[in-house]
Amino acid sequence: MSTTLTHSWFMTVRHLRNLARQPWWIAITLVQPVIWLLLFGAVFKATADIPGFAADSYVDYLTPGIVVMTAAFAGGWAGMGVIEDLNRGVIDRFLVSPVRRQALISGRLVQLAIVSLIQSLIVIVLGLAVGARFPGGVAGLAVLVACSALLGASLGALSNGMALLARKEETVIAASNFVLLPLTFLSSAFMQRDLMPGWIQTVARYNPVEWTIQAGREALTASPDWTLVLTRTGLLAALCLTCTWLATRAFRTYQRSI
Amino acid sequence: MQTSAAIQARDLTKTYPKDVRALDGLGFAVEAGTVFGLLGPNGAGKSTTVKILTTLSRPDGGQASVAGIDVLAQPERVRRVIGLVAQRSGVDLEATGRENLTLQGQVYGLRGAELRRRVGELLERFGLAEAADRVTRGYSGGMQRRLDIAMGLIHRPRVLFLDEPTTGLDPEVRADMWAEIAHLSGTEGLTILLTTHYLEEADRLAGRLAIVDRGRVVAEGSPDELKGELRGDAIQVELGDPQADGRAAGALDRVPGVWEVTVEGRSLRARTDDGSAAVPAVLQALEAGGVRVASVTIARPSLDDVYLRHTGRSFTRAEERIEEKV
Numbered sequence: 001m002s003t004t005l006t007h008s009w010f011m012t013v014r015h016l017r018n019l020a021r022q023p024w025w026i027a028i029t030l031v032q033p034v035i036w037l038l039l040f041g042a043v044f045k046a047t048a049d050i051p052g053f054a055a056d057s058y059v060d061y062l063t064p065g066i067v068v069m070t071a072a073f074a075g076g077w078a079g080m081g082v083i084e085d086l087n088r089g090v091i092d093r094f095l096v097s098p099v100r101r102q103a104l105i106s107g108r109l110v111q112l113a114i115v116s117l118i119q120s121l122i123v124i125v126l127g128l129a130v131g132a133r134f135p136g137g138v139a140g141l142a143v144l145v146a147c148s149a150l151l152g153a154s155l156g157a158l159s160n161g162m163a164l165l166a167r168k169e170e171t172v173i174a175a176s177n178f179v180l181l182p183l184t185f186l187s188s189a190f191m192q193r194d195l196m197p198g199w200i201q202t203v204a205r206y207n208p209v210e211w212t213i214q215a216g217r218e219a220l221t222a223s224p225d226w227t228l229v230l231t232r233t234g235l236l237a238a239l240c241l242t243c244t245w246l247a248t249r250a251f252r253t254y255q256r257s258i
Numbered sequence: 259m260q261t262s263a264a265i266q267a268r269d270l271t272k273t274y275p276k277d278v279r280a281l282d283g284l285g286f287a288v289e290a291g292t293v294f295g296l297l298g299p300n301g302a303g304k305s306t307t308v309k310i311l312t313t314l315s316r317p318d319g320g321q322a323s324v325a326g327i328d329v330l331a332q333p334e335r336v337r338r339v340i341g342l343v344a345q346r347s348g349v350d351l352e353a354t355g356r357e358n359l360t361l362q363g364q365v366y367g368l369r370g371a372e373l374r375r376r377v378g379e380l381l382e383r384f385g386l387a388e389a390a391d392r393v394t395r396g397y398s399g400g401m402q403r404r405l406d407i408a409m410g411l412i413h414r415p416r417v418l419f420l421d422e423p424t425t426g427l428d429p430e431v432r433a434d435m436w437a438e439i440a441h442l443s444g445t446e447g448l449t450i451l452l453t454t455h456y457l458e459e460a461d462r463l464a465g466r467l468a469i470v471d472r473g474r475v476v477a478e479g480s481p482d483e484l485k486g487e488l489r490g491d492a493i494q495v496e497l498g499d500p501q502a503d504g505r506a507a508g509a510l511d512r513v514p515g516v517w518e519v520t521v522e523g524r525s526l527r528a529r530t531d532d533g534s535a536a537v538p539a540v541l542q543a544l545e546a547g548g549v550r551v552a553s554v555t556i557a558r559p560s561l562d563d564v565y566l567r568h569t570g571r572s573f574t575r576a577e578e579r580i581e582e583k584v
Contacts, residue, residue: 010361085350088347089344090350095314096314097366098366255316
């Protein structure tokens with residue numbers, strides 16, 4: 001166990017350092033959620049006037065949604081890094097060394113969580129700056145950020161696993177495109193749940209993006225229903241473990257195919 | 259499977275999807291402390307063999323051991339005692355040379371001052387000390403290759419696998435790499451398995467070699483033994499007319515003291531006891547058969563002749579076929 005943790009840390013350091021050397025990537029990663037917040041905030045501003053819409057201003061409602069969406073997208077695209085390492089023979093080099101398989105996945109996920117944490121903080125600060133108010137305070141924000149990181153890591157693990165199985169950039173791009181937008185829009189990220197069509201409300205119940213948003217928004221209310229928060233967080237934690245396990249298994253399938 | 263040999267492979271078979279048979283009962287043994295070459299054209303099964311022996315891939319059937327450890331039963335133990343320089347470089351291009359080596363060392367359990375010392379030592383030894391703190395994306399092909407070898411050696415492995423170590427390198431860099439590998443083979447107790455499709459490389463570096471063709475070992479021995487099995491000289495005739503296959507071979511059937519006649523395209527090869535004495539008779543027979551001749555060469559047997567003898571086609575020709583398929 002401790003070897004796995006040490007190896008995961010070595011891999012995390014590698015990924016963070018490599019990211020830090022790509023200034024353009026950093027710039028885009030940090031600016032994108034800001035654009036989403038300002039853009040969606042402007043386009044859907046009138047939503048707050050819909051009868052039955054609970055939040056006072058749309059930006060109150062939207063900010064947690066953008067935090068979650070940002071984490072989901074970062075996770076969904078994480079497989080591209082695996083493809084790059086596969087193409088460069090880096091994965092094969094590690095696979096014939098004593099490095100733990102779990103570490104090859106979890107090192108990437110920890111990096112993803114750290115980046116997602118930074119992005120979340122930027123969105124939250126910007127949200128506050130344009131007038132969003134969160135009665136749940138720091139505790140609520142912590143739940144939102146932690147759940148988003150769990151969601152990002154889950155989708156990141158799936159994306160990594162798929163990259164190992166497909167081994168093609170095009171497949172990862174197509175799958176991410178195919179999955180990410182529907183996942184986001186089949187949730188209450190932009191629109192209050194009871195104002196959406198019934199079938200979407202049903203589908204959303206099984207959508208991990210929705211679990212994250214529910215937990216985050218609930219924790220940000222003045223008097224949160226902690227049972228709801230904890231069950232959603234539990235679901236996300238279970239999902240994250242399952243996805244990480246699947247991604248680690250994908251190495252076996254990969255090795256059998258080469 | 260416990261054995262004293264540094265590497266032992268027996269009856270390895272592997273079939274990829276779409277019925278591509280990569281290994282078809284391949285087997286060989288390598289004595290500890292030697293350089294063993296696997297020579298064969300692209301697609302012969304060399305890289306698949308290395309992938310299996312280094313625990314990256316698994317065979318469908320057969321057995322293998324490295325340093326006396328069963329590769330299939332105890333892959334984790336095998337990984338601790340082997341180093342691999344894969345055909346495709348495994349360098350992390352976003353990291354510096356020193357960072358690449360340090361991470362590789364950490365993975366094998368080296369830490370602190372010992373790790374720093376070992377990394378510094380290898381950077382020095384492979385002429386990378388000056389470039390150590392530059393990102394490897396800017397390294398030349400030769401530098402990346404040397405870093406690959408340094409990474410393969412960081413934990414002082416007992417068996418080092420070099421899979422096509424000079425493919426894609428400039429001739430000059432290749433010569434440097436040969437010197438480096440020859441130097442490595444002097445390392446005490448280190449066993450090296452080298453795969454190559456360069457005849458000259460196998461001839462120079464390998465103490466013993468196995469010629470691999472279509473997933474099987476077709477001949478095994480030292481380069482001199484293999485060449486020594488071929489009696490006499492090789493005659494090679496370039497024909498003026500590409501459509502002369504049947505006629506040319508037929509014409510030479512009647513010439514005494516000439517055997518193993520093969521024709522591939524414009525190239526006719528034959529063996530004879532005494533090359534210079536046979537040339538006039540060969541030319542006369544071809545002329546009588548109405549076959550135009552562009553040039554004639556006589557040579558001592560080369561590994562290419564050994565390959566031809568065992569597979570029925572010349573090495574260059576086998577390579578071309580593979581390229582056509584790809």
